Amino acid sequence: MYDVTALGELLIDFASRSTDAAGYPTMAANPGGAPCNLLAALSTYGCSTAFLGKVGDDAFGKLLLGTLQRVGIETAGVVADPSVFTTLAFVAFNAAGERSFFFARKPGADSLLRVSELRLELIDDCRDFHFGTFSLTCGPARSATRKAVEHAKSRGKWISFDPNLRLSLWHSPAEARRWILWGTKQADIVKISDEETSFLWGDVSPKEAAQKLHTAGVSVVFVTLGPKGCYYSGNGFDGSVAPPENIRPVDTTGAGDIFGGSALSRLLKTGKALDALTNDDLEGAARFACCAASLSTQTLGGISSVPPEGAVRRFMEQC
Template sequence: MDVVTIGETMVLFTPEGSPLMRYAHTYSRKFGGAETNVAIGITRLGHKAGWISKVGNDEFGKAMVSFVRGEGVEVSQVKTDLQAPTGLYFKEVRSGDNVRVEYYRKGSAASKLEPSDLNEEYIAQAKYLHITGITPALSDSCYETVMKAIAIAKDNGVKIIFDPNLRRKLWSEDKARKVLLEITALADIILPGVEEGNFMFGESDPTKLGQLFLEHGAELVILKVGAKGAYYFTESSSQLVAGFPVKTVIDPVGAGDGFAAGVISGLLDGLSTERAVERGNAVGAMATQVHGDFEGLPDREEIDRFINSSDSEDINR
């Protein structure tokens, strides 16, 4: 296994006919969750990814596991909770820069994850463990599960990749900051945005943020700065890797997960840090041009064509 990720995926409903739920009579049903978005993105780029989670003993849960499996993600560690339901959320795409999301996830099956649900051998055989800041926010038992997964990875030489993925509605600011900083100190690679860095450290200058994350324990920091692209920072070097222009953003949700999948796949392929970040920028840009959380994630042929086409057009990136 190349990458193991752990967290909640929910059933996604999007209004049809009108972007506003108050006027919608019909909805499309899809699935979405940061961890499966990343896992699907990685498998589409030719690598092996596994997902650890829980779903309800309901039709939504069964459909979700079947779908994620169909995308090539290994799902043997997805368990079924006989009492709790599969979580739901609704997404209103009012415009490319105005997306509103409503979650119905309290008490969901995934929020019942416990340390005993983890299989140490499953995590130990991976190259990377991918964690987001969403999972520890779901419940105390989810936090404990994430911390145990990190400990297993540490004990077995598995690199830890952490995307803070701040969700303010899930917990208090004090608790969120404390836990995000705690996990940051344990991670090898950090994938924050500037807003998340400002939340954690009270700093918004990218260069200063990069140094703060390095001082906190990371060996590689990749700091997203929106359309401009992303910086990377190591102890010996740093650079801004320019983003890819997008004429029209259709749906920005999931772009950060696409970015993570692109970066991770680049690292797995042995690309330089600069080229891995470039691939992340490209996947993120492509993801914004299609409705859905993961539908726009490319395969290897598509991403190579996108990058090469952009290079040949000599875009000022």
């Protein structure tokens, strides 16, 4: 039995660290992909996890599979395809550590996951099924994602969703908005950023955004607010959690995913049904996730930046 099975992208993040005299960047390679960053956090914080996806049968694909196995993520649902390259992402940073993404994905292996390649038993054996929009940007992965969501819902699983908006991967903003809204309507738990709420609904408050998601059928909402912390809402409870002070980000790659995995780990650890979660449960999950995500920004990469639970607990005591 797995606590969480996720579907989506597993890729290499190439992060720009310096430039040579001619202006060409020196890149550092890190394992990543939003759902795998989330699963790495869940695994670190005591949850059992599995992944459904596709990589190339190449050097990068083999490295990524080895990384997932080392952090405790089940890889039986990962296809290694010799006909296509593992997806690559190139990440540039500004002075605040915020990122811009450029993708080598025309196509990349992750976008070619097919319905026939899904190991649906990994969904049958989980408590929560997680997905994002990366796998909804094009087919055949879009069809595979829809099938997996349909299967999970038919089995009564929790469904968690992260919009993880990357506009450059979509044909148009309208298409991105349509599929993000489709994802929210499938989900019980949504982690969404303030940038994404602005994209969907314009100038709305976190509370107004959460209410729109509740109206769509979402039970629990976490709205991340970057350096301002997060807002949570569910079961008639809501509140805000301030971020830890004196954090200067080195690399924010994966921080939102690590927030999502950290919060989800706390909800699962309660052993409660979603409609039985209390304000203490939701606030505790948000506070733990804020601290874990903040600590993750002190280390390069996504999967590799998940802080140990002990470090998060000590950090929480200081805040």
